[in-house]
Amino acid sequence: MTDLATTARQRGAIGESPVRPDGRAKVQGQFAFSSDINADGMRWGATLRSPHPYARIVRLDPSPAWRMPGVEAVITADDVPGQLTYGLISQDQPVFARDVVRYVGEPIAAVAADHPETCRRALAAIVVEYDVRPPLIDPEVAVAGTHEPIHPDGNVHRHQRIVRGDPEATGPVVVEGTYEIGMQDQAFLGLEAALAVPDPGGTGVELHIATQWLHEDRKQVAACLGLTPEKVRLVLGGVGGAFGAREDISLQVHCCLLALRTGRPVKMQYGREESFFGHVHRHPARIWMRHHATADGRIVRIDARFLLDGGAYASTSSAVLVNAITHTQGPYACENAVVEGWAVRTNNPPCGAMRGFGVVQACFAHEGQMDKLAVACGLEPVEIRLRNAMRTGDRLITGQVVESVAPVERCIRETAALPMPDEPVGGFDGDPMRLPGGAGRTADTGDVRRGVGFAVAIKNLMYSEGFDDYSTARCRLGDGVARLKFATAEVGQGFVTVAQQIARSVLGVDEVVLEAMDTEIGSAGSTSASRQTWMSGGAVDAACRAVRERMFEHVGRIHGVEPLRLVVDGTDVVDQLGSLRVSVAEATKGVAFDETVEYHHRPTEDLDADGQGNCHTAFAFVAHRAVVDVDPELGLVKVIQVATAQDVGRALNPLSVIGQIEGGIAQGLGLAVMEEIVIADGRIRNPSFTDYLLPTSLDAPEVVAALIEEPDPQAPLGAKGVGEPPCISVTPAIVAAIRAATGRDISRVPVRPQDICLH
Amino acid sequence: MSEHYTLLVNGAEHAVGDAWLGESLLYVLRERLGQFGAKGACEQGECGSCSVLVDGVLVCSCLVLAASAVGRAITTVEGLTPGGELSAVQQAFVDQGAVQCGFCTPGLVVTVHELLERRPRPSDLEVREALSGNLCRCTGYGRILAAVQAAAEARAADD
Numbered sequence: 076m077t078d079l080a081t082t083a084r085q086r087g088a089i090g091e092s093p094v095r096p097d098g099r100a101k102v103q104g105q106f107a108f109s110s111d112i113n114a115d116g117m118r119w120g121a122t123l124r125s126p127h128p129y130a131r132i133v134r135l136d137p138s139p140a141w142r143m144p145g146v147e148a149v150i151t152a153d154d155v156p157g158q159l160t161y162g163l164i165s166q167d168q169p170v171f172a173r174d175v176v177r178y179v180g181e182p183i184a185a186v187a188a189d190h191p192e193t194c195r196r197a198l199a200a201i202v203v204e205y206d207v208r209p210p211l212i213d214p215e216v217a218v219a220g221t222h223e224p225i226h227p228d229g230n231v232h233r234h235q236r237i238v239r240g241d242p243e244a245t246g247p248v249v250v251e252g253t254y255e256i257g258m259q260d261q262a263f264l265g266l267e268a269a270l271a272v273p274d275p276g277g278t279g280v281e282l283h284i285a286t287q288w289l290h291e292d293r294k295q296v297a298a299c300l301g302l303t304p305e306k307v308r309l310v311l312g313g314v315g316g317a318f319g320a321r322e323d324i325s326l327q328v329h330c331c332l333l334a335l336r337t338g339r340p341v342k343m344q345y346g347r348e349e350s351f352f353g354h355v356h357r358h359p360a361r362i363w364m365r366h367h368a369t370a371d372g373r374i375v376r377i378d379a380r381f382l383l384d385g386g387a388y389a390s391t392s393s394a395v396l397v398n399a400i401t402h403t404q405g406p407y408a409c410e411n412a413v414v415e416g417w418a419v420r421t422n423n424p425p426c427g428a429m430r431g432f433g434v435v436q437a438c439f440a441h442e443g444q445m446d447k448l449a450v451a452c453g454l455e456p457v458e459i460r461l462r463n464a465m466r467t468g469d470r471l472i473t474g475q476v477v478e479s480v481a482p483v484e485r486c487i488r489e490t491a492a493l494p495m496p497d498e499p500v501g502g503f504d505g506d507p508m509r510l511p512g513g514a515g516r517t518a519d520t521g522d523v524r525r526g527v528g529f530a531v532a533i534k535n536l537m538y539s540e541g542f543d544d545y546s547t548a549r550c551r552l553g554d555g556v557a558r559l560k561f562a563t564a565e566v567g568q569g570f571v572t573v574a575q576q577i578a579r580s581v582l583g584v585d586e587v588v589l590e591a592m593d594t595e596i597g598s599a600g601s602t603s604a605s606r607q608t609w610m611s612g613g614a615v616d617a618a619c620r621a622v623r624e625r626m627f628e629h630v631g632r633i634h635g636v637e638p639l640r641l642v643v644d645g646t647d648v649v650d651q652l653g654s655l656r657v658s659v660a661e662a663t664k665g666v667a668f669d670e671t672v673e674y675h676h677r678p679t680e681d682l683d684a685d686g687q688g689n690c691h692t693a694f695a696f697v698a699h700r701a702v703v704d705v706d707p708e709l710g711l712v713k714v715i716q717v718a719t720a721q722d723v724g725r726a727l728n729p730l731s732v733i734g735q736i737e738g739g740i741a742q743g744l745g746l747a748v749m750e751e752i753v754i755a756d757g758r759i760r761n762p763s764f765t766d767y768l769l770p771t772s773l774d775a776p777e778v779v780a781a782l783i784e785e786p787d788p789q790a791p792l793g794a795k796g797v798g799e800p801p802c803i804s805v806t807p808a809i810v811a812a813i814r815a816a817t818g819r820d821i822s823r824v825p826v827r828p829q830d831i832c833l834h
Numbered sequence: 835m836s837e838h839y840t841l842l843v844n845g846a847e848h849a850v851g852d853a854w855l856g857e858s859l860l861y862v863l864r865e866r867l868g869q870f871g872a873k874g875a876c877e878q879g880e881c882g883s884c885s886v887l888v889d890g891v892l893v894c895s896c897l898v899l900a901a902s903a904v905g906r907a908i909t910t911v912e913g914l915t916p917g918g919e920l921s922a923v924q925q926a927f928v929d930q931g932a933v934q935c936g937f938c939t940p941g942l943v944v945t946v947h948e949l950l951e952r953r954p955r956p957s958d959l960e961v962r963e964a965l966s967g968n969l970c971r972c973t974g975y976g977r978i979l980a981a982v983q984a985a986a987e988a989r990a991a992d993d
Contacts, residue, residue, distance in 0.1 A: 098927070098933045098936075099928060101936030101939050101940075102911075102920065102923075102927045102939055102940075102943055103912070103920070104869075104870065104871025104872070104910065104911035104912050104943075105871070106936055107870070108870075108936075110873070111870035113868070263937075264881065264883055264938050264969065266875060313936075315875075316934075316935040316972055347876045347877055347878070502959075508963065509959070514963075567934035567972045569934065733977070734931050734934055734972070734973055734976075737977065738934065738972045738974040740974055741971075741974030741975065742974075764875075764880035769969050770974075771965075771967075772961070772963075772965040772966050772975045772978070772979065775962075775974055775975040775976065775979075778974070
């Protein structure tokens with residue numbers, strides 16, 4: 076594990092690693108997650124879901140549920156008072172299916188009752204008759220256009236091309252490959268849960284919810300409820316992880332409808348199986364790439380085709396597609412490209428946001444290609460990447476200039492220089508638990524081969540294509556205490572810690588109180604796209620600076636000093652040109668300065684028909700090296716070590732950065748060797764933690780990490796987002812190591828035992 | 835179907851009235867006794883978020899019927915440090931960055947307490963094996979493993 080000094084803890088300012096403000100409550104079991112919030116007179120809600128991937132609803136009779144004792148509400152599409160559909164980008168998903176169901180798990184009705192068991196029985200009593208239709212399962216069929224439209228909006232979520240430079244340019248070396256990425260689940264631990272409390276008379280509702288974006292939820296919920304947004308108040312319930320799965324609406328509208336219908340607080344809580352149906356997943360993808368290069372390995376042109384299965388509803392498929400195809404080249408210079416991108420509608424489960432957002436898929440393909448190019452050119456994997464490494468000022472295949480600090484070469488060199496594991500196969504003491512297969516004790520040391528793989532990634536930060544995902548923060552300062560208010564969803568990433576650090580550094584206070592995260596202040600945008608430290612951090616920083624100006628004016632007035640001469644030094648206000656030094660606590664005694672600020676990133680543009688345009692805001696970079704032990708005969712794998720150097724701009728809280736790196740690596744490891752939602756005929760075959768395998772403490776590799784700190788001038792605090800990069804290039808690095816250990820041409824993740832031993 | 839029984843939770847007797855016998859210990863702790871420290875995340879004994887001690891034995895409370903725990907001493911995360919102070923394990927989790935979203939944390943804290951009572955100075959492999967029934971999706975386990983070793987050292991120093 077990473078060696079990390081955590082001793083230099085002074086006052087919890089920027090650059091230190093103070094402990095989380097919610098840490099104490101969390102270790103004591105006192106922190107209220109959204110599933111832990113109850114109310115007097117509360118009723119339970121539950122959802123009836125489609126058992127078919129594609130069917131017409133011939134008859135829907137909820138009346139048997141009504142007749143059961145304890146049941147207080149049964150609602151269907153007929154009971155939705157406002158907009159009948161919702162969605163993040165296009166509103167194509169019904170609150171409840173009325174005539175047609177388009178995926179297994181689509182909501183049809185909901186009930187409220189006195190006990191979860193009553194709910195279960197009530198759902199079972201609802202009569203639904205279906206006319207089952209042949210489902211559209213194969214995304215290629217959706218592209219071909221040979222299946223009837225399964226939705227009025229058609230079977231293509233988005234088609235986008237990128238054409239840049241000379242489409243005929245070529246070189247003496249040509250490599251191509253087709254890569255497949257399975258459907259990954261975010262698998263947050265804290266299941267979907269909410270408590271909706273109706274206002275007296277049903278004129279409005281308060282929703283306590285675990286989400287990534289309170290204001291977007293409110294907008295969608297209010298529209299479906301037929302209420303103005305002011306009548307719908309959202310309060311962030313404790314969030315047990317998110318990873319993209321809480322960007323879309325799940326139970327929000329249902330829970331509010333039941334509360335308004337019963338006039339009572341209603342709690343909804345998914346079980347694990349229902350959670351697999353209740354949120355979107357990472358897009359499964361099939362990606363073909365052909366790289367043309369010079370004899371010495373420099374990329375001349377890339378041709379590519381992306382096919383993403385978006386499933387039954389749009390969610391964020393169109394944005395995921397653009398992210399995927401605009402990252403085709405990876406962190407490498409490339410002048411010429413022809414890329415064809417499709418995100419299509421099928422009767423498979425809807426897919427949308429997950430950590431990495433399209434770039435995970437692109438990276439697996441472009442890094443497989445770089446290894447093929449290395450072989451074709453007779454170069455080492457590190458060398459081929461160094462030769463092509465992108466630099467600040469290079470143009471992407473969208474024509475956009477990379478203005479972000481781009482230390483790609485440093486990421487590669489520093490990763491390669493990190494120490495290799497000194498542990499031999501099977502560990503120093505030859506414990507079979509250290510072998511592939513672990514507790515199964517099936518592999519023999521003599522059969523195990525070790526491989527090393529390398530991969531590099533570029534990841535965009537913030538939202539793209541013209542979207543103004545601003546963030547709002549308020550700072551109040553008085554009596555030496557700062558109070559911060561923002562609607563930023565804390566999902567575990569530690570924004571609450573960083574916000575306090577910013578306020579301490581800017582204002583020179585020790586005590587920073589965080590007010591409730593809710594919709595009583597303007598939007599903070601989503602906790603996604605690695606954006607909150609940059610965006611909400613920027614907003615908190617700006618609000619604190621605005622308050623600091625007020626404090627300087629106040630101190631200047633009292634002491635007869637020009638405010639421009641004043642600075643904060645530690646916990647004092649100091650006159651740079653004189654002798655005045657007064658503590659912030661003293662300077663703010665009896666006053667209350669209050670400022671609210673919106674932070675906006677620079678504007679971006681839509682892509683044109685040829686995929687050209689400045690569509691992204693900023694970029695971060697990362698490299699990974701994986702050391703993997705493989706038993707080729709049994710197809711068993713153990714990831715021994717992952718080394719990484721990550722471009723973080725500036726580590727505001729090094730301990731939190733390491734937490735993101737180690738956590739992201741575990742998720743990327745999961746995608747590489749074990750995690751996949753298995754779909755057959757539109758049905759999820761493994762909707763449980765028994766059958767959907769997640770990395771455990773025994774699967775976690777040693778992580779050695781180097782933080783590359785080159786503060787980005789565009790970033791308000793010099794800090795880049797660090798959440799997504801760790802999970803991106805680790806997956807291809809692990810697969811490259813498996814290829815190196817076995818000599819097998821593996822082009823699909825997760826790598827299953829049969830992909831290794833039955834090849 | 836409704837039953838009345840008494841559970842001994844963290845040293846105190848709690849009357850459970852009008853309960854369905856099919857309810858798990860996890861459900862009764864949370865929804866009837868208002869003790870939300872144990873979390874439900876898989877309902878299959880795979881994730882360990884609901885870990886509690888029953889007569890000192892580490893169990894997944896989602897797999898135990900509440901009625902079967904009558905007459906046994908149940909310890910939840912809330913009962914590890916009755917005074918509200920943090921135990922060495924809890925303090926180490928906070929200090930070492932082992933907590934992110936925190937949903938797995940109470941179950942892990944209970945598991946680590948049980949481990950360190952049994953094995954005061956466990957090896958890295960012993961820790962990994964003992965924690966392998968507690969899933970964490972945020973941390974990748976690195977800081978958790980660091981916290982367990984820090985807690986073991988702190989406990990040894992206190993002895």
